Each structure stands twice: as structure tokens, then as C-alpha cells.
Amino acid sequence: MHEDSPAAARTTAAPRTPARTTPALAESLSASLPEAPPPGPPAGHSATTIERGSFCLARCSCGWSGPARRSRDRARTDATEHLAAP
Numbered sequence: 875m876h877e878d879s880p881a882a883a884r885t886t887a888a889p890r891t892p893a894r895t896t897p898a899l900a901e902s903l904s905a906s907l908p909e910a911p912p913p914g915p916p917a918g919h920s921a922t923t924i925e926r927g928s929f930c931l932a933r934c935s936c937g938w939s940g941p942a943r944r945s946r947d948r949a950r951t952d953a954t955e956h957l958a959a960p
Contacts, residue, residue: 921953932956 920935923946932940932953940952 919957921957923949923953 929942930946930949943949
């Protein structure tokens with residue numbers, strides 16, 4: 875009374891082939907994409923922190939000045955946010 879287990883169902887689907895791109899197509903795709911500028915502060919901007927007594931404030935070469943802060947870290951964050959703004 876020994877029975878063989880039923881065979882697993884098999885499908886006969888065709889194997890998938892990866893999509894191919896021709897060299898000309900690959901060149902046109904890469905040529906059409908603009909090259910990204912390097913990240914960094916906008917031209918003409920150079921932010922620093924200045925201490926006045928127990929306060930620290932951020933200043934930029936464009937004339938911008940952040941609020942006076944007791945926290946040097948917060949003044950540096952103000953300068954970073956100014957440089958990141960358009």
C-alpha cells in the first residue's frame with residue numbers, strides 16, 4: 875500500500891530574456907541627461923559665525939545676518955539654512 879506522491883505541477887512558460895539597448899540608444903540617453911552641478915553654497919555666499927559677548931550670530935557675505943543666539947550650534951544651523959535657501 876505504498877503510493878507515490880503526485881508530481882509537482884509544471885508550467886511550460888518561455889524563459890524571459892532581458893531587455894537590450896543598442897549602443898546608439900544608450901549614448902543618446904546619456905547625452906540627453908544634463909550634468910548635475912556640484913552641491914555647495916550659491917555663488918557669492920560665504921556664511922560664518924561671529925561672537926559678541928555671550929551671543930553668537932551668523933553672517934553672510936551677501937549682507938544677510940541671522941538672529942543673535944546663545945547657542946553656537948543654532949547659529950551654525952541658521953547659516954546652513956541660509957546657504958541652502960535659493
